[in-house]
Amino acid sequence: MKRVSIKDIAQKVGVSNATVSLVLNGKEKQGRVSKDMAERIRQVVREMHYQPNRLARSLQSGKSQTIGLLVADISNPFFGTLAFYVQNELEKAGYAVIIMNTNESDTQMGKMIELLRSRQVDGFIIVPTEFGEEYIRQLLEANLPLVLVDRCYPDMETANVLIDNYQATREATRLLLDKGCKRIALLIYDNSQPHMAERKRGYVETLTQAKVYDKNLIKAVNYRTLEEDIQYAVTCLVKQEKDVDGILFATNTIAIMGIKSLLNMRIRIPDEIRIVCFDKSDAFDFMPVAIPYIHQPIANMGRKAVEILLEEIENKANKAVNCQLYASLIQPME
Amino acid sequence: MKRVSIKDIAQKVGVSNATVSLVLNGKEKQGRVSKDMAERIRQVVREMHYQPNRLARSLQSGKSQTIGLLVADISNPFFGTLAFYVQNELEKAGYAVIIMNTNESDTQMGKMIELLRSRQVDGFIIVPTEFGEEYIRQLLEANLPLVLVDRCYPDMETANVLIDNYQATREATRLLLDKGCKRIALLIYDNSQPHMAERKRGYVETLTQAKVYDKNLIKAVNYRTLEEDIQYAVTCLVKQEKDVDGILFATNTIAIMGIKSLLNMRIRIPDEIRIVCFDKSDAFDFMPVAIPYIHQPIANMGRKAVEILLEEIENKANKAVNCQLYASLIQPME
DNA sequence: CTGAAAGCGCTTACAG
DNA sequence: CTGAAAGCGCTTACAG
Numbered sequence: 001m002k003r004v005s006i007k008d009i010a011q012k013v014g015v016s017n018a019t020v021s022l023v024l025n026g027k028e029k030q031g032r033v034s035k036d037m038a039e040r041i042r043q044v045v046r047e048m049h050y051q052p053n054r055l056a057r058s059l060q061s062g063k064s065q066t067i068g069l070l071v072a073d074i075s076n077p078f079f080g081t082l083a084f085y086v087q088n089e090l091e092k093a094g095y096a097v098i099i100m101n102t103n104e105s106d107t108q109m110g111k112m113i114e115l116l117r118s119r120q121v122d123g124f125i126i127v128p129t130e131f132g133e134e135y136i137r138q139l140l141e142a143n144l145p146l147v148l149v150d151r152c153y154p155d156m157e158t159a160n161v162l163i164d165n166y167q168a169t170r171e172a173t174r175l176l177l178d179k180g181c182k183r184i185a186l187l188i189y190d191n192s193q194p195h196m197a198e199r200k201r202g203y204v205e206t207l208t209q210a211k212v213y214d215k216n217l218i219k220a221v222n223y224r225t226l227e228e229d230i231q232y233a234v235t236c237l238v239k240q241e242k243d244v245d246g247i248l249f250a251t252n253t254i255a256i257m258g259i260k261s262l263l264n265m266r267i268r269i270p271d272e273i274r275i276v277c278f279d280k281s282d283a284f285d286f287m288p289v290a291i292p293y294i295h296q297p298i299a300n301m302g303r304k305a306v307e308i309l310l311e312e313i314e315n316k317a318n319k320a321v322n323c324q325l326y327a328s329l330i331q332p333m334e
Numbered sequence: 335m336k337r338v339s340i341k342d343i344a345q346k347v348g349v350s351n352a353t354v355s356l357v358l359n360g361k362e363k364q365g366r367v368s369k370d371m372a373e374r375i376r377q378v379v380r381e382m383h384y385q386p387n388r389l390a391r392s393l394q395s396g397k398s399q400t401i402g403l404l405v406a407d408i409s410n411p412f413f414g415t416l417a418f419y420v421q422n423e424l425e426k427a428g429y430a431v432i433i434m435n436t437n438e439s440d441t442q443m444g445k446m447i448e449l450l451r452s453r454q455v456d457g458f459i460i461v462p463t464e465f466g467e468e469y470i471r472q473l474l475e476a477n478l479p480l481v482l483v484d485r486c487y488p489d490m491e492t493a494n495v496l497i498d499n500y501q502a503t504r505e506a507t508r509l510l511l512d513k514g515c516k517r518i519a520l521l522i523y524d525n526s527q528p529h530m531a532e533r534k535r536g537y538v539e540t541l542t543q544a545k546v547y548d549k550n551l552i553k554a555v556n557y558r559t560l561e562e563d564i565q566y567a568v569t570c571l572v573k574q575e576k577d578v579d580g581i582l583f584a585t586n587t588i589a590i591m592g593i594k595s596l597l598n599m600r601i602r603i604p605d606e607i608r609i610v611c612f613d614k615s616d617a618f619d620f621m622p623v624a625i626p627y628i629h630q631p632i633a634n635m636g637r638k639a640v641e642i643l644l645e646e647i648e649n650k651a652n653k654a655v656n657c658q659l660y661a662s663l664i665q666p667m668e
Numbered sequence: 669c670t671g672a673a674a675g676c677g678c679t680t681a682c683a684g
Numbered sequence: 685c686t687g688a689a690a691g692c693g694c695t696t697a698c699a700g
Contacts, residue, residue, distance in 0.1 A: 017672095021694065034669060051451060053694070056393055057693080059389050059390050060675080060694050061676085074414055074418050077409065081409040083409070087434070098431065100421070100425075101422070120388070281616060282615060282616070349686075350687045351688095352689095353685090353686060371685085371686085390677035394691080394692050396692075
């Protein structure tokens with residue numbers, strides 16, 4: 001069953017492809033096509049259930065009206081929510097989104113960028129993986145519209161949408177201190193990315209100023225072996241450093257697994273150990289006591305990323321800008 | 335900065351587009367292109383960093399190597415996880431995925447189907463909304479490869495990947511009865527879709543057989559006003575039907591909000607009210623007591639949907655088949 | 669006001 | 685073994 005094309009319409013009406021195309025694109029004004037003819041064409045278009053082939057249009061125009069979105073893992077609610085907002089905004093602007101998972105692998109990210117380029121996407125919104133600088137550099141060199149979100153490469157002239165990670169963990173650590181904690185641990189990913197480094201810095205500096213910093217209380221965990229690493233880290237903290245009285249979890253995923261471990265060990269929260277997390281989770285509502293957390297403005301991150309990207313597309317030029325959003329510390333009543 | 339095309343390669347090598355194309359597609363065997371020439375072409379392809387334009391290829395071939403995935407809301411972990419597996423499988427087969435959110439609106443679903451068709455997707459995997467039959471019918475009429483997942487339209491000859499919802503709630507209800515519950519409530523969406531109807535039927539029949547069915551204990555909630563509806567429903571159950579001793583939550587989202595309401599009202603689970611849910615949630619690990627749940631095999635659903643879709647694409651024909659997966663009841667130790 | 673033609677970047681018969 | 689040509693479905697100058 002062949003689909004009806006512009007040619008079919010043109011033949012049926014007895015007119016040229018060009019005329020049909022003009023009408024379809026609403027360019028019949030400008031003294032181009034007569035009103036009657038336009039009406040007649042629209043009539044036939046409806047009758048024959050014509051639907052344009054956007055692929056053909058894209059090939060011609062060089063614009064696919066498609067954006068590539070790269071996240072680590074779409075099944076993670078943080079990225080799922082980010083994808084949701086990115087998509088909603090882009091939809092309004094007439095763009096479709098191809099979402100792909102890098103699984104935190106730089107080579108995977110490289111492959112997906114290749115793939116998306118060959119599909120002629122008009123721009124990229126990327127949550128970059130560790131060690132992926134080279135792939136991003138290629139995009140910049142090709143002058144392809146690009147926005148990094150959630151993380152960035154510090155020495156690279158990209159448009160970045162980030163939160164103020166340093167400020168966030170400063171406040172979070174401060175809170176634990178204010179509540180009387182003296183031995184505060186940090187559970188964080190072992191990667192070298194700046195967003196993690198900043199979170200760590202906020203923690204370290206705050207504790208150093210308070211003169212209670214102890215580097216043994218920082219436990220780094222690996223993305224690939226997360227569950228066991230966290231279990232091991234929490235066990236260490238509880239058994240070996242018996243006096244730990246606070247833990248800052250550097251991401252939501254780490255927090256959820258970490259809290260699970262604490263609960264398994266029958267640690268009472270916050271009586272024995274007080275905690276602070278990144279991002280809210282339904283899970284927290286199920287705790288007997290409310291948990292303070294750093295609220296990342298995911299919706300705004302998505303919106304801002306889209307806004308900058310669309311600007312870049314319009315101006316045909318990448319922007320080097322750090323859009324830093326504030327992440328507020330939410331402190332539920334006790 | 336123009337991208338290099340086949341023509342550029344051809345010119346540089348001093349050969350025709352056709353020859354380059356053949357080499358690029360690995361069709362130089364079949365006694366077509368000489369070994370030396372093939373090597374020379376590949377050389378230049380590398381030098382010039384040639385990347386094929388898949389849009390052009392798609393236009394020519396009529397295959398976009400793209401699949402449209404329609405879910406209600408990608409930020410919901412159920413759909414996020416489904417999307418994850420669907421994408422992983424399709425990626426292996428060389429397909430990209432455009433994910434769109436219907437937001438449970440049939441008109442929205444219709445629009446997205448239109449859009450995806452105009453982008454010449456090769457097939458659809460759809461979590462259909464209520465009242466969307468007409469749009470699906472059009473896809474079938476156009477003979478576009480299509481698989482429905484999670485839900486279906488009963489009178490329609492589509493390929494469906496579902497769980498056995500009836501069996502699932504039968505087992506879940508049975509469990510509550512076995513634990514001694516006599517007054518078991520059901521919290522369920524107020525829509526007319528068969529997957530919900532089946533869940534309800536499993537509940538009703540089991541209770542009827544046990545002679546403890548009371549239709550007043552079924553509370554229907556609306557997707558658009560979920561939070562308040564659930565709060566109200568739970569309050570009713572607890573305050574008005576003071577003897578309710580068990581609740582079956584018909585989806586994970588309903589369960590999470592429902593449990594929140596119960597906890598807010600200081601109901602002790604399972605001492606005062608015993609519950610069963612659909613799907614695991616991190617949240618459950620935070621409850622002082624483990625919660626039994628119906629485990630939907632999301633990974634398998636995704637895989638199976640892709641498998642059937644690829645088959646349809648290959649055979650150029652839609653399949654009318656109900657692939658019903660078993661959802662097991664997981665009963666943690668108490 | 670409308671048509672004929674060229675072109676977007678590719679692939680695929682068809683000649684030779 | 686290789687080239688010239690047509691065509692996928694559209695858009696966009698250019699003529700008239």
